Structure formats: structure tokens, C-alpha cells
Amino acid sequence: MTLMTRPPLNRRLAAFGTTIFAEMSALAARTGSINLGQGFPDTDGPEEIREAAVRALREGRGNQYPPGPGVPELRTAIADHQLRRYGMAFDPDTEVLVTAGATEAIAASLLALLEPGDEVIALEPYYDSYAACVAMAGGVRVPVTLRPHEGRYVLDLDELRAAVTDRTRLILLNTPHNPTGTVVTREELAAVAALAVERDLLVVTDEVYEHLVFDDATHVPIATLPGMRERTVTIGSAGKTFSFTGWKVGWITAPPELTAAVRSAKQFLTYVSSGPFQYAVAEALRLPDSYFEGLRADLSAKRDLLSDGLAEAGFEVFRPAGTYFVTTDIRPFGESDGFAFCRALPERCGVVAIPNAVFYDDREQGAPFVRFAFCKKESVLQEAVSRLKGL
Secondary structure: OOOOOOOOOOOOOOOHHHHHHHHHHHHHHOOOEEOOOOOOOOOOOHHHHHHHHHHHHHHOOOOOOOOOOOHHHHHHHHHHHHHHHOOOOOOOOOOEEEEEEEHHHHHHHHHHHOOOOEEEEEEEEHHHHHHHHHHOOEEEEEEEEEEEEEOEEEOOOHHHHOOOOEEEHHHHHEOOOOOOOOOHHHHHHHHHHHHHHHHOOEEEEEEEOOOOOOOOOOOOOOOHHOOOOOOOOOEEEHHHOOOOHHOOOEEEEHHHHHHHHHHHHHHOOOOOOOHHHHHHHHOOOOOOOOHHHHHHHHHHHHHHHHHHHHHHOOOEOOOOOOOOOEEEOOHHHHHOHHHHHHHHHHHHHEEEEEHHHOOOOOOOHOOOEEEEEOOOHHHHHHHHHHHHHHO
16 A cells, blocks of 8 residues: 555645534533533524524425525625615625625635735634634734733734735734624724725624624624725624524625625535525514514623623633623633643533633633633523532
8 A cells, every 4th residue: 555645634724623612512522511612502593583494495495506696585685784784785686695604704705815925914812714714715814912901802903003014915803703702992993994995905804793792882894984895895694693503604795896706716615505594594684673682681691690600710701792702811720721721621610611722823822711602591501600610
């Protein structure tokens, strides 16, 4: 037998192994622990939306290949949502593209818009697929780090400006921000927008948590700011808003030339996906405001339950303004290695979390921080809090 002389995995992806989410979810299953690591709800979304998917299946809508850009009903619903919520008008035929979740939207956008060697500024810590997608596109990742300050993570605008070079192609933005839970303010976004216009940069913005904001925080799409609509790809998703993460229905809205570019890459990834679910999500986007208000109220209460419990257990807690994740600092326990802490936590108290270091280029910066998800039943969170107090 002839042995291969070259490793099978190309060098762009050699640094990326099994995701931490797969590792920690497997650990939760093996130990019977409460999984507060991976960000998925433990209950389904609205019954009428689930029934809409069943109805589409029975009526034969979407059981065969749907249109490449997405079914017209969903593209129209997405355009209506953007207009109703943010006052942005998009043509559903030329400025909306349905994707296999936000993850494909990110991948297709970066594959379409980057040339090898182009630099991409990303707000660190960042969701792990960002780094992999930049690598697959041949881009160069340039992190600008959000740092804790007075209970929230903040963006250093001077550091952002200094990161831009002649090789910078785009800024990869995420707000509300996973994993820190910060919501980038209008003032911060205005500075990002001014820089993008000044240096003629594209912006790809991941806004999948747009409806999950709490207290007095407000989500502002950067595409609404002066000079930004024509240079921004906005990414949305049904999974987080409607608690159907397995359906994998995401989308982009962007000007025609950017939408066409992303579609050119997307058509060679999945081509199409989630046929019957697209019709259901079209109905979900038209739910009354009371649904979205109820979602925020429910998650806000769960955020407080878990945040208060973590603080009582001894963690330093960064109470989030958005998403459904709480970042904590483990140094009050005399520990600073988030990986070791999370791998030992199931045996210590039967709870699984995620080490934030996986979201950093410089893992030492993220070493003492650990993320917990609160998108779970109240009874599950109460039991997790009870267990964590054993620390």
C-alpha cells in the first residue's frame, strides 16, 4: 500500500479541528450534565409556525428544489421585515438571498467578496466559523479586540482605525455580539460607518440576534447609517428569533451587485435548502409585535436568573445586553485556564460551558473567560444554578 506523502487537509484549514461545540456537547451527553454550552433552545418555537411547516410539507410546497434565491414568499417577507423594523427598502427579487442558515451566509459572503491576501477586520472574540471562512477564502484575519470595561465589552475605535491598511477589504461586524453579549451602540456604529466610507471598505454584518436585546439596548443595523446601504451585506436568521435552529433558514439583504456576488458563491455550496421551512419562516416574520416583545421578556428573565446565580456562585459576571449568552470570569475561583475549567466542570457540578479562548486569536486574552447559554427552560436554569453553587 502506498502511503500519502502530503497531509489530506489543506493548510488553510489545518488549524481548525473539531469545533469546541461538538466537544462540549459530547461531554455533556457522556456525563449527563446540563448543557449550557451550545446555543440552542431546549423548547420549540411557536406552534403555529411549526404547523405552517407541516402544512407546506403536506401541500407539496418546497419538497422539491425551491428557487435558488429562496421562495418568493420568504424573500418578500424578509424585505417587509426590514422595511417595517428599520425603514430599509429592499427589492425581494434582486436584494434578498435565502441561505442555509447564517453560517452559510457568512461563508458565501466571504468566499464571494475576498481575494487571496485581502485583510478582514473582525471583532474579537468572534464566533468560530468566522476564522474558518476567512481562511477558506484565502483572506487574512485582523482581530480588533472587544475588552471588558465597567461591566460590558467595548470597542476601541482608535484600535479599529489603526487596524485598517491598504490591504483591508472588509469589516466583519457582529451585533448583538456573540459571545460577549454586547450591543454595539449607535455612536460606535457611526464611527465604524465613517471609517468604512472613508477607506472604501465593505461591511458584512452578522445580526442574527437582532431581536434578542434587553433593558434599554437598541439594535441599530449599520446599513441604516449614511453611506452604508450600498456597501453592506446584512445577515439575518430565523433560528435564534423563532427557536427553530435545526431548520437552518438564514438570509442576506444587500444592494443588487453584492447580492449577485454572494449568490454566485452560494449556488455552489448548498444551491438550495430548507424548502418547506422557508414557507413557515415567511409566516413567522409576520408574527405580531407581541411575539417579539414576549421573546425578549422571557429571555431577559432567564438572563437575570442565570446571571444572578453565577454571581452568587462566585463568578464575575458580564450581564449581556443582547444574545442569549453570559460571559463570566473564573479568576475569582483562583483559576485562569478556561479550557481546563470547562473540561472539569461536568465532573465537579454537572454543568457544561464553553471556554471563550476558542473565540480569540490570542488565546491568552480569552483564557479566564467562560460562556454560558441561558436559552433553556427556567427549571433547567434553576437546576444549573443550584449545581454551580457547589463550586
